[in-house]
Amino acid sequence: MSMSRSMSRHLVALSAAVCVAAGLAATPATAEPASKESATTESAAPKPRPKTLGELARKHHKYFGSATDNPEFTDAAYLKLLGSEFGQTTPGNAMKWYATEPEPGVFDFTAADEVMAFAKNHHQKVRGHTLVWHSQLPAWLTDRTWTAEELRPVLKNHIQTVARHYKGKVIHWDVVNEAFNEDGTYRESVFYKTLGPGYIADALRWAHEADPHAKLYLNDYNVDGLNAKSDAYYRLIKQLKADGVPIEGFGLQGHLALQYGYPAGIKENIQRFADLGVEVAITELDIRMELPATPQKLATQATWYADYVRACLAVRKCVGVTLWDYTDKYSWIPAVFPGEGAALPYDEDLRPKPAYHAIRKVLGG
Ligand code: XIL
Numbered sequence: 001m002s003m004s005r006s007m008s009r010h011l012v013a014l015s016a017a018v019c020v021a022a023g024l025a026a027t028p029a030t031a032e033p034a035s036k037e038s039a040t041t042e043s044a045a046p047k048p049r050p051k052t053l054g055e056l057a058r059k060h061h062k063y064f065g066s067a068t069d070n071p072e073f074t075d076a077a078y079l080k081l082l083g084s085e086f087g088q089t090t091p092g093n094a095m096k097w098y099a100t101e102p103e104p105g106v107f108d109f110t111a112a113d114e115v116m117a118f119a120k121n122h123h124q125k126v127r128g129h130t131l132v133w134h135s136q137l138p139a140w141l142t143d144r145t146w147t148a149e150e151l152r153p154v155l156k157n158h159i160q161t162v163a164r165h166y167k168g169k170v171i172h173w174d175v176v177n178e179a180f181n182e183d184g185t186y187r188e189s190v191f192y193k194t195l196g197p198g199y200i201a202d203a204l205r206w207a208h209e210a211d212p213h214a215k216l217y218l219n220d221y222n223v224d225g226l227n228a229k230s231d232a233y234y235r236l237i238k239q240l241k242a243d244g245v246p247i248e249g250f251g252l253q254g255h256l257a258l259q260y261g262y263p264a265g266i267k268e269n270i271q272r273f274a275d276l277g278v279e280v281a282i283t284e285l286d287i288r289m290e291l292p293a294t295p296q297k298l299a300t301q302a303t304w305y306a307d308y309v310r311a312c313l314a315v316r317k318c319v320g321v322t323l324w325d326y327t328d329k330y331s332w333i334p335a336v337f338p339g340e341g342a343a344l345p346y347d348e349d350l351r352p353k354p355a356y357h358a359i360r361k362v363l364g365g
Pocket of ligand 1: 092253
């Protein structure tokens with residue numbers, strides 16, 4: 001999972017070289033030119049702080065964020081970067097059903113509130129993730145069978161209790177997560193099987209009642225480019241809008257892997273959803289690779305990050321980019337995809353990788 005020491009040293013050297021090549025060490029253009037008179041004072045004055053990814057993105061009227069998770073809240077160095085570099089955060093697990101309603105009708109917001117408090121203290125926007133998903137459900141929900149009459153009120157109560165708790169505090173809700181299969185058919189989740197495809201419109205309406213100001217999203221993976229799965233979302237969102245259902249956004253998770261190639265048509269895909277009248281967010285970006293990481297793979301990864309961020313910048317209605325955590329130290333990848341990792345722009349020692357510098361450059365830093 002972890003890189004060898006010599007490899008990390010090599011990467012640090014490589015990062016530094018990329019940084020210098022990109023002119024990142026130069027004084028930002030906003031610095032006052034030093035006059036002869038003020039030269040002494042100027043040289044004593046601290047150098048202007050380089051802009052953060054969040055600040056750079058804001059100039060494009062977008063946010064740049066990172067997911068986070070509660071176990072990481074004991075790591076001061078990690079929190080310092082999370083709170084300073086990013087203008088937005090998403091709780092990686094804390095708002096999921098297993099965490100927020102561990103027993104039927106019994107709600108627990110402790111973990112999610114901890115993330116909300118951090119975000120508030122650091123002036124970060126928060127994306128709510130997620131109200132309805134087939135995964136990470138509590139056992140009381142998955143260990144039995146349900147009739148539609150039984151499940152409907154349970155689903156409504158879950159959505160509305162959680163959305164009400166965070167009313168006015170989250171900018172978006174991923175209301176339904178991962179509703180489709182790769183071929184564009186509906187995923188056979190407990191919600192689909194019990195309630196039929198109409199559960200999606202119901203979920204959106206219930207969430208809107210509970211928090212009318214949060215923008216409501218559908219969110220999925222492998223929908224970055226043009227393919228059968230993103231086509232299915234295109235048709236569904238078009239229909240939902242025609243039916244007057246409150247759908248305002250489409251989330252591209254963006255879990256890419258170098259070995260599968262860069263998805264074709266990301267910008268075109270973002271644009272077609274924008275043209276439907278919804279905004280688009282890049283919600284869970286990471287770009288994994290088969291380990292070990294090599295300078296070559298990390299250079300390709302940097303290009304992919306830059307290209308993906310550029311695709312978002314090219315479409316006005318693409319509102320922001322969220323990394324699925326920012327450091328390889330806390331990435332979910334090694335645990336879920338054995339033998340893969342190194343997916344994020346900071347390494348396991350919280351040092352910026354080539355991808356970080358590539359993103360900065362695209363954002364104009
Ligand atoms: C992941 C979390 O990061 C892990 O900690 C957890 O064990 C599994 O879920 N798509 C999603 C996210 O929508 O909620 C998932 O998060 C990653 C894939």
